[in-house]
Amino acid sequence: MIMDLQEIEKQPLLRKKIYERIEQAIINGELKPGEKIIESQLAQEMGISRTPVREALRLLESKGYVSQSEKGGVKVTEISKENIKEWSEIKNVLNELAIKKAAENITEEQLEELEKVLLKMKSAVEKDNEIEISQGNAEFHSLIYKASQNNLIISIGKEYQNYTFRLRKYLAKLENRRKKAYKEHEKIYEALKEKNKEKAVQEMKRHSQNMQTALIEHSDKINK
Numbered sequence: 442m443i444m445d446l447q448e449i450e451k452q453p454l455l456r457k458k459i460y461e462r463i464e465q466a467i468i469n470g471e472l473k474p475g476e477k478i479i480e481s482q483l484a485q486e487m488g489i490s491r492t493p494v495r496e497a498l499r500l501l502e503s504k505g506y507v508s509q510s511e512k513g514g515v516k517v518t519e520i521s522k523e524n525i526k527e528w529s530e531i532k533n534v535l536n537e538l539a540i541k542k543a544a545e546n547i548t549e550e551q552l553e554e555l556e557k558v559l560l561k562m563k564s565a566v567e568k569d570n571e572i573e574i575s576q577g578n579a580e581f582h583s584l585i586y587k588a589s590q591n592n593l594i595i596s597i598g599k600e601y602q603n604y605t606f607r608l609r610k611y612l613a614k615l616e617n618r619r620k621k622a623y624k625e626h627e628k629i630y631e632a633l634k635e636k637n638k639e640k641a642v643q644e645m646k647r648h649s650q651n652m653q654t655a656l657i658e659h660s661d662k663i664n665k
Contacts, residue, residue, distance in 0.1 A: 455493045459487070459489075459497040460501060463506075464501065464504075467517055467607070468603055468604075470610065474519040474520060475516055476516060477510055478514060478516060480494055480514060505524075506604075520608070521660065522660045525653065526653075526657070528601075528605075529649070533649045535597060535601065536648075538589075538594060539586050539589045539598060540641050540645040541589075541638060541641075541642055542594065543633060544637070544638035544641045545638065555585075556630065558577055558580050559581070562623050565577055566619055566623050572610075574622075578626070579609065582598070583602060585633075608652075612652065612656065615655065622648070622651075
């Protein structure tokens, strides 16, 4: 799984590195929702002591990636409808604020970057490449956060992007949804290119709501 972590034991910030590796394993689906994580076993696999593993798991728990298991140890947190609603409330507010600021501050260079990402997303949709679709989606929103030119939006957006990737990766499996999502991103881009803040906000709201609705409708399948 993540056996190569033993190679970084002597490097600084070990806990952070362990956290990031486990986080990525969860985001990428290598560790499945509901899968149990045993601290001692994980430490043995990695060839390191239990202390940094324990600290990393505590941090992951505080971020909502893992939760306490009834049988001891921790498990990868399963995504419920309530989780989706709570996440959506914050994400929707963040996206609305980001698109408002982006509409005011986006540069020509950033518009060109967005256009390139859209082209990659279009190609990924045509090829039914779920991974590239998810990556393009994340890249598109990251560029909007950057275009806001607000450091706090960029920082919070980066934090939410990781959690969002777990959800977007599932939505990318839905053929009907990924085609619609591409069109929604295209309309957001067009509004930004036109410097039409009202239209950009409207299109972002529509995109966010459609994503939330799709996730709730298929929430029973996300953890499988």
